[in-house]
Amino acid sequence: MKVLILFGGTSPEHEVSRNSAAAMVKHIDTERFDVLKIGITKEGRWFLTDAPSEEMADGRWENHPSNKEAIVSPDRSVHGIVCEGEKIRIDCVFPMFHGECGEDGTIQGLFEIAGLPYVGAGVGSSACSMDKTLTKILAARTGVRQAAYYMVSRQDFITRAVEIIGEIEEEIGAYPMFVKPASTGSSVGITKVKDRTELFEGIKLALSYGPKVLVEEMIKGREFETAVLGNAEPVAAKVGEVISAQEFYTYEAKYSTTLQKTQIVTDVAEEKLDEFRDWAVKIYKEMGCAGMARVDFFYEDGTGEVVFNELNTIPGFTPTSMYPQMWTATGLEYHELISKLIDLAMEEK
Secondary structure (H helix, E strand, O other): OEEEEEEEOOOOOHHHHHHHHHHHHHHOOOOOOEEEEEEEOOOOOEEEOOOOHHHHHHOHHHHOOOOEEEEEOOOOOOOEEEEOOEEEEOOEEEEEOOOOOOOOOHHHHHHHHHOOOEOOOOHHHHHHHHOHHHHHHHHHOOOOEEOOEEEEEHHHHHHHHHHHHHHHHHHHOOOOEEEEEOOOOOOOOOEEEOOHHHHHHHHHHHHOOOOEEEEEEOOOEEEEEEEEEEOOOOEEOOOEEEEEOOOOOOHHHHOOOOOEEEEEOOOOOHHHHHHHHHHHHHHHHHOOOOEEEEEEEEEEOOOOOEEEEEEEOOOOOOOOOHHHHHHHHHOOOHHHHHHHHHHHHHHHO
């Protein structure tokens, strides 16, 4: 089976995507799958490459002598890619992108037009899961508790910033708060703000990443993550926990083993962990996901309540990423997980 791995891209999470794809290339079952790789530069150029995983990870792949200009063709008669005039048929695409133009439904739309099976959520669920404000609205339908929040649009902030700051303080109630771009992942552009001045600057920073910003109440508690796998009948793995050495789980902490550690939760009653898994599956279904997603929660101090945080339709596959770690702890090894996701993509199509 010919599997195309797409990586890189124009989003701020370009480097994360490279590392995830490099790890996948090392572990995919090459007896089952004939792997092709297309990397997309930060400038948006597409190249079919034979670069080894080490060069994919550190960016040297862009200058590899094997590189040839190539695109995924929207022409269904091609059912794959066009590389310097040559048509190459593909059976399945594994998009290993994070962030905009890869996890937000745009590239999934290209696959749909091309008639190509692909790993992960479809156009609508990808778009809604990428936009944290839409995720909040849909997840609320399950009845899960969420942090109090306020959505800020760029145009609204330009015209009435002072008034908006007051509305946020009234709605959320107390500092500190978290300010997040509505449509980025990997903690890109997120700040923890402790007063009105920091709130103003945090919103300005977040708006540099997109037209909408989410301001959220801070939930005190442990950060739990759940890995969901499947199409119509999804299941959740063992629950993982993030322990960051920084004030919160920043971009740097997520991808540095010196700034964070992750572990499987063993000191919480199994009945409580089942509650996290049950909510994860309910939210996954409500969002219309397929293939995979990582669903993140808080385990609130004092109350012991489950508080939903966010959902990622293409979770990281780096060596420090929780999604594969949780499945490994559940009994599904990394290479088996990759194969299962490709099988689910073919089943969905």
